[in-house]
Amino acid sequence: MKKEISHFKTEKGSTYIHLIDGRIQRFKETTGKLEDPMNLTVFLPEYNLIKEKAPKKQLEKIGENEHKYLQMISHYVYTSGKKVHAITEKGTRIEKNSELEDTSDKVYLGFGDNKKTDFYIPISKDPKIGRTPYETTLEERDGEWFRTKHLGHKVTSIT
DSSP: OOOOOEEEETTTTTTEEEOTTSSEEEEEETTEEEEOSSEEEEEEEOOEEEEEESSHHHHHHHHHHHHHHHHHHHHHSSTTOOEEEETTTTEEESEEEEHHHHOOOOOOEEOOSSOOOEEEEESSOHHHOOOEEEEEEEEEEEEEEEEEEEOOOEEEEOO
């Protein structure tokens, strides 16, 4: 993440704060709760950009309007058995903001399950007004791996 960005806000009032260690922490306005920092935060493109540039086959999976687009992505983020992974164009998985900063490759979010990827979309490292943040952390607890995922709301301001 660019160091000159200290925080950004979303349309539902959440404030995402850039931490010194490269992670981002969310303050959820509706609950007044400061969430645990996530290891990776990326930004999904606006639907209009996807509609304009995505191959027709991908567009059929993503949906024909912004509501369906966000609904489909939310389905993959919050449905058990569905997988969402950040991956470079060379096939390297990205799990942390520091890894994202270290790559010059294009990075995508792939959506699927354990067997295959159903579709993918390009993502950006930096917040932009109108983009939607996606956060994730993969961590080991007592010998088992757990993934926390969160799909935010559109970015409305950047400081």
